[in-house]
Each structure stands twice: as structure tokens, then as C-alpha cells.
Amino acid sequence: QKEVEQNSGPLSVPEGAIASLNCTYSDRGSQSFFWYRQYSGKSPELIMSIYSNGDKEDGRFTAQLNKASQYVSLLIRDSQPSDSATYLCAGQSGTYKYIFGTGTRLKVLA
Amino acid sequence: GAGVSQSPSNKVTEKGKDVELRCDPISGHTALYWYRQSLGQGLEFLIYFQGNSAPDKSGLPSDRFSAERTGGSVSTLTIQRTQQEDSAVYLCASSWGQGNEKLFFGSGTQLSVL
Numbered sequence: 420q421k422e423v424e425q426n427s428g429p430l431s432v433p434e435g436a437i438a439s440l441n442c443t444y445s446d447r448g449s450q451s452f453f454w455y456r457q458y459s460g461k462s463p464e465l466i467m468s469i470y471s472n473g474d475k476e477d478g479r480f481t482a483q484l485n486k487a488s489q490y491v492s493l494l495i496r497d498s499q500p501s502d503s504a505t506y507l508c509a510g511q512s513g514t515y516k517y518i519f520g521t522g523t524r525l526k527v528l529a
Numbered sequence: 530g531a532g533v534s535q536s537p538s539n540k541v542t543e544k545g546k547d548v549e550l551r552c553d554p555i556s557g558h559t560a561l562y563w564y565r566q567s568l569g570q571g572l573e574f575l576i577y578f579q580g581n582s583a584p585d586k587s588g589l590p591s592d593r594f595s596a597e598r599t600g601g602s603v604s605t606l607t608i609q610r611t612q613q614e615d616s617a618v619y620l621c622a623s624s625w626g627q628g629n630e631k632l633f634f635g636s637g638t639q640l641s642v643l
Contacts (some may be wrong), residue, residue: 425571451629463572464633470629497575507571515560515579515628516587521571 422446423510425520433528438495440523442508445489449510452484452491457505457522467493498527531555533635535621541641542611550606550638554623562622563596572620578604579626581591611642617633 422445432438444452451470455463469475469482469491479493491510495502505522512518534553542548554561559580561585565574574588578598593611598604608615618639624630 433583453631462636463632468629468631488593509572511629512534515572515626516577516585517562517632518574519572 423508423518423520425506425508425523427521428524428527430523431526431528432457432498433478436498437503437526438525438527440493440495440506440525441506442491442493442520443489444456444491444518445509446512446518447486447489447509451511451513452482453509453517454480454491454493455507455509456520457507459504461506463507478505495525498525500527500529503527506520533621533623534632535635535638536621537638538636539639541643543614543643544609547607547609547641548611550608550619550621550640552606552621552623552635553602553612554602554604554621555633557625558623558633559601559626560624561598562624563604564601564620564622565617565618566637567617575606575619608640611640612643616640616642 425442456466456468457463469484475482479496483492503506505524507522508520509517561578563575574598577585582620593609596606618637620637621635
């Protein structure tokens with residue numbers, strides 16, 4: 420099974436700071452990548468997807484993809500306590516299989 | 530339905546018993562996934578169904594695990610002779626089946642094997 424790796428954290432940042440979450444993947448055939456947010460005891464929900472090299476911005480969130488380095492990141496600007504959650508990186512392997520990393524737990528300190 | 534529905538939400542069973550977990554995907558979604566999430570861990574892929582194609586069973590951890598999807602809609606994940614290490618949250622997700630797309634997750638079944 421192809422791997423997607425993340426630092427488990429916790430990553431602690433003060434309110435208002437930029438949180439930087441990172442993910443690496445081993446399957447060079449992966450074309451699409453996704454960031455899901457999972458609050459404690461809840462199911463994952465999609466916050467960003469990225470398919471091309473470069474940056475993709477959506478509000479306070481920016482996803483970055485570097486296929487040559489097999490690296491995906493998520494930046495959260497102006498972090499809020501409500502952003503405290505586990506962030507799961509997923510890569511699409513093959514046509515339809517989505518492989519998830521173990522997640523990074525983010526704590527935003529008020 | 531409005532979302533992916535899973536039942537039961539909680540299941541406590543004794544070691545060695547069989548359990549069945551049910552998933553009712555969003556109407557019209559052709560792709561259905563089962564994942565397992567152990568405490569504090571990420572999502573472990575178990576099995577994937579796409580329309581009438583043969584399922585991708587490559588993530589099933591042992592032959593005690595099986596799944597079926599009847600009529601391209603409802604899916605049942607069966608675990609035979611449960612073991613304590615099977616304790617986890619079992620998440621079902623569905624999507625339109627076009628690739629490169631959002632997965633819609635159910636609320637999961639918390640399985641506890643005593």
C-alpha cells in the first residue's frame with residue numbers, strides 16, 4: 420500500500436499565527452491531494468483539494484503541491500481556536516483509491 | 530438520504546462473535562469506501578466499491594473481514610470471529626465515482642470488542 424506520511428504533532432500555534440502542516444507521499448503516480456479536517460469524535464470533512472503544482476488559496480487556507488519533491492502542505496493564516504483539530508492529508512492512488520496519512524493534531528492557543 | 534448513514538453508531542461485542550456494520554450512501558453516489566480508524570490514528574483503507582465493478586479489497590486486514598454492496602447502494606461490512614484489535618471506528622464514505630473528488634463520510638460505527 421502506498422504511503423502518505425504526516426507528523427502526528429501536536430502542532431501548537433498562538434491565535435492569529437500561521438499554522439503550517441506538511442505531508443509527503445511515496446506514490447509518484449498520485450495526481451490529486453486532499454486536506455480533511457477532523458474534529459475530535461467527528462468524521463473528516465474536506466477543506467482543500469489540489470491537483471497541480473503550485474499554490475491554491477481558499478480564504479484563510481492555502482494548499483501547496485510540489486510533485487517533484489512529493490510534498491504537500493497546508494497553510495492556515497490567522498489561526499483561530501476553532502481551527503484546533505486533526506488535519507488529514509490524502510492522496511489519490513490509482514483511479515479511485517484515497518490513501519490517508521495518520522493526521523497532524525493542531526492546537527491553536529487563545 | 531441527505532448524508533451517508535451508518536448503523537449502529539456503537540457496537541459492543543464479545544471476542545469471537547461476528548458483527549455486521551451497515552452503510553447507506555448518498556443517493557446517486559456510485560463509489561463507496563470503508564475505512565478503519567483506531568484511536569489517535571489516521572484512516573486505514575479497507576475496501577472500495579465502484580458501480581458494478583469488482584471491489585478493491587486490497588486493504589482488508591484478514592479473511593475475517595468481508596464486505597458486500599447490494600444493488601449498488603447499501604453496503605455491509607462483516608467481521609467474523611472478532612478480536613480485540615478489531616476495536617476501532619469504522620467509517621464509510623461515498624462519492625460520485627468520477628475520481629479527484631470529495632468523499633462524504635458517515636458518522637462511523639464505534640466497535641468495541643471485549
